[in-house]
Amino acid sequence: MAAQSGALYLGFDLSTQQLKAIVITSDLKVLYEAKTDFDADLSKYGIKKGVFVKEETRAVYAPVAMWLEAVDIVLQRLKDKGTPFERIKGISGAGQQHGSVYWNKTGEELLGKLKPDETLVDQLAKTAFAHPFSPNWQDGSTQKECDKFDAQLGSAEELAQITGSKAHHRFTGPQIMRMHENHPDVYRATSRITLVSSFLASVFLGRIAPFDISDVCGMNLWDINAGAWSEPLLKLAAGVDGLESLKQKLGTVREDGGGSMGPISTYFVSRYGFPSDCGIAPFTGDNPATILSLPLRPLDAIVSLGTSTTFLMSTPKYVPDPAYHFFNHPTTAGLYMFMLCYKNGGLAREKIRDSLPKSTTTDSWSTFNEIALATPPLGQNSPTDPANLGLFFPLPEIVPNVRSGTWRYTCMSDGSKLEESANGWSSEADARAIVESQILSLRLRSQKLVHSPAAGIPPQPRRIYLVGGGSLNPAIARIVGDVLGGVEGVWKLDVGGNACALGGAYKAVWAIERNEGESFEELIGERWKASEAIEKVDDGYRPDIWAKYGNVLGSFEEMEGKVLAGEERNKK
Ligand SMILES: Nc1ncnc2c1ncn2[C@@H]1O[C@H](COP(=O)(O)OP(=O)(O)O)[C@@H](O)[C@H]1O
Numbered sequence: 001m002a003a004q005s006g007a008l009y010l011g012f013d014l015s016t017q018q019l020k021a022i023v024i025t026s027d028l029k030v031l032y033e034a035k036t037d038f039d040a041d042l043s044k045y046g047i048k049k050g051v052f053v054k055e056e057t058r059a060v061y062a063p064v065a066m067w068l069e070a071v072d073i074v075l076q077r078l079k080d081k082g083t084p085f086e087r088i089k090g091i092s093g094a095g096q097q098h099g100s101v102y103w104n105k106t107g108e109e110l111l112g113k114l115k116p117d118e119t120l121v122d123q124l125a126k127t128a129f130a131h132p133f134s135p136n137w138q139d140g141s142t143q144k145e146c147d148k149f150d151a152q153l154g155s156a157e158e159l160a161q162i163t164g165s166k167a168h169h170r171f172t173g174p175q176i177m178r179m180h181e182n183h184p185d186v187y188r189a190t191s192r193i194t195l196v197s198s199f200l201a202s203v204f205l206g207r208i209a210p211f212d213i214s215d216v217c218g219m220n221l222w223d224i225n226a227g228a229w230s231e232p233l234l235k236l237a238a239g240v241d242g243l244e245s246l247k248q249k250l251g252t253v254r255e256d257g258g259g260s261m262g263p264i265s266t267y268f269v270s271r272y273g274f275p276s277d278c279g280i281a282p283f284t285g286d287n288p289a290t291i292l293s294l295p296l297r298p299l300d301a302i303v304s305l306g307t308s309t310t311f312l313m314s315t316p317k318y319v320p321d322p323a324y325h326f327f328n329h330p331t332t333a334g335l336y337m338f339m340l341c342y343k344n345g346g347l348a349r350e351k352i353r354d355s356l357p358k359s360t361t362t363d364s365w366s367t368f369n370e371i372a373l374a375t376p377p378l379g380q381n382s383p384t385d386p387a388n389l390g391l392f393f394p395l396p397e398i399v400p401n402v403r404s405g406t407w408r409y410t411c412m413s414d415g416s417k418l419e420e421s422a423n424g425w426s427s428e429a430d431a432r433a434i435v436e437s438q439i440l441s442l443r444l445r446s447q448k449l450v451h452s453p454a455a456g457i458p459p460q461p462r463r464i465y466l467v468g469g470g471s472l473n474p475a476i477a478r479i480v481g482d483v484l485g486g487v488e489g490v491w492k493l494d495v496g497g498n499a500c501a502l503g504g505a506y507k508a509v510w511a512i513e514r515n516e517g518e519s520f521e522e523l524i525g526e527r528w529k530a531s532e533a534i535e536k537v538d539d540g541y542r543p544d545i546w547a548k549y550g551n552v553l554g555s556f557e558e559m560e561g562k563v564l565a566g567e568e569r570n571k572k
């Protein structure tokens with residue numbers, strides 16, 4: 001039974017395929033959840049899996065109007081479930097990272113005077129934006145711009161040192177540069193640029209919200225150590241229009257991840273009955289919000305199995321490298337978020353699932369799971385059998401930066417005799433091989449970040465938390481434990497695919513209720529009850545099996561190297 005009184009907090013997650021919302025109490029109990037699924041509810045926009053794809057240029061983008069429509073739909077759904085909006089004291093949330101929204105002057109003005117009897121989409125879609133689309137994080141159209149970004153500060157290493165990442169296709173700086181080059185008219189008609197997180201915050205605030213201190217690190221434009229825009233990078237992106245043009249469009253970055261940026265726009269007060277003093281806390285990126293969905297300790301890792309796969313850790317050490325990403329922590333100065341991000345996550349697994357015989361149960365994953373669990377590690381029935389190692393990239397991948405394709409290799413148990421498999425293997429064997437491949441890549445790239453969690457235990461995460469849609473899958477949980485370990489086991493959040501929206505809601509609680517100087521970890525750590533929030537889904541570290549994967553890790557890296565060497569741009 002929902003409590004009848006007391007403050008409530010609302011968290012959003014504007015991700016690739018859905019807009020999710022979650023309402024919780026001050027003591028972190030989940031009361032209401034609702035979502036708008038873009039393909040199911042808004043297919044009239046012509047998108048697939050939430051986006052448009054232009055194969056010729058590898059451009060991927062989403063219509064901003066669809067997101068506006070999704071906001072009114074999800075709030076109406078919460079209302080239909082009886083959500084007492086009048087008790088909501090604070091709102092925060094998250095947006096898929098890197099995407100940019102190009103507002104014009106009219107849009108800035110309209111935001112503050114929306115009529116409550118008309119929808120957001122009807123009032124804003126046609127007039128408020130200099131460009132109707134937002135480049136999506138799956139975009140691969142900016143190689144040329146990335147090369148210039150990597151060169152601008154001297155090298156990819158230096159760019160990573162300054163901004164937390166080397167240049168990536170999806171990062172906002174290279175995307176803005178491409179927009180400036182291809183559509184200078186759009187660039188010039190733009191008065192403000194927001195990220196997806198600050199776009200959603202702006203809609204609720206009724207004016208353009210500043211960037212968030214964590215999400216801004218996904219732009220390749222922010223100097224993390226200096227806490228300021230990197231002027232050489234801004235200059236590069238703005239081209240002939242000059243540094244000042246871009247500075248104005250970007251506006252400010254809010255250093256404090258908490259507090260209120262201001263009260264909610266009157267549109268939502270009149271239309272849905274929010275209280276006029278409901279505070280809008282800074283929104284952040286979906287990955288930074290995910291690390292706020294539980295009090296994460298050093299050496300704990302989160303594997304987010306959404307459309308993308310990401311691997312997240314919170315750490316006090318800033319050790320950037322071109323191979324991964326560092327972001328400011330969304331709430332706590334002096335902490336950082338370490339991240340790996342893969343394009344080929346959920347959709348690549350779905351592709352293999354769909355090539356198998358159809359499931360006979362209502363769970364579309366049951367055949368995939370049965371086969372994956374019945375297949376021995378690395379497909380080896382005996383230690384002398386060849387071990388299967390594959391790469392399954394229906395989309396061009398981020399790590400490593402290679403074209404789309406499928407590669408099947410084998411090696412011996414000790415990693416020797418790595419060779420491309422002449423005849424491949426059965427499609428059944430792919431079910432286990434794709435999950436192993438995705439998790440081996442996480443193990444390979446997080447090796448330097450982990451240390452021994454206890455005497456006599458090799459370096460690995462302490463606990464592994466699974467979140468996102470794929471966290472509901474027991475076979476994936478088992479294989480994560482097999483490959484990555486986790487000496488205190490593999491866990492999932494009870495909130496399932498809604499961890500990111502939950503992180504947003506926790507952020508809202510902390511932002512509005514914190515005492516002077518009280519950290520997110522202190523406030524949420526005190527109120528969070530593990531028994532109500534998480535469930536152990538696998539024992540994690542099994543020494544023999546974990547060692548088996550360790551023996552082929554070098555060959556896995558070598559296989560990636562061979563595939564990378566075959567890339568046209570790497571052939572000399
Ligand atoms: N039982 C399941 N097993 C494996 N994957 C699943 C399962 N349920 C959902 N998924 C995957 O979850 C993905 C969506 O995850 P979600 O975290 O909601 O995505 P996003 O936040 O990126 O929109 C889908 O692409 C689907 O493949």
Ligand SMILES: O=C(CO)[C@@H](O)[C@H](O)COP(=O)(O)O
Nearest residue numbers: 015016096097137306307308
């Ligand atoms: O590009 C990244 C992170 O760098 C992605 O993780 C996006 O932030 C989208 O995530 P999901 O839609 O999969 O949640």
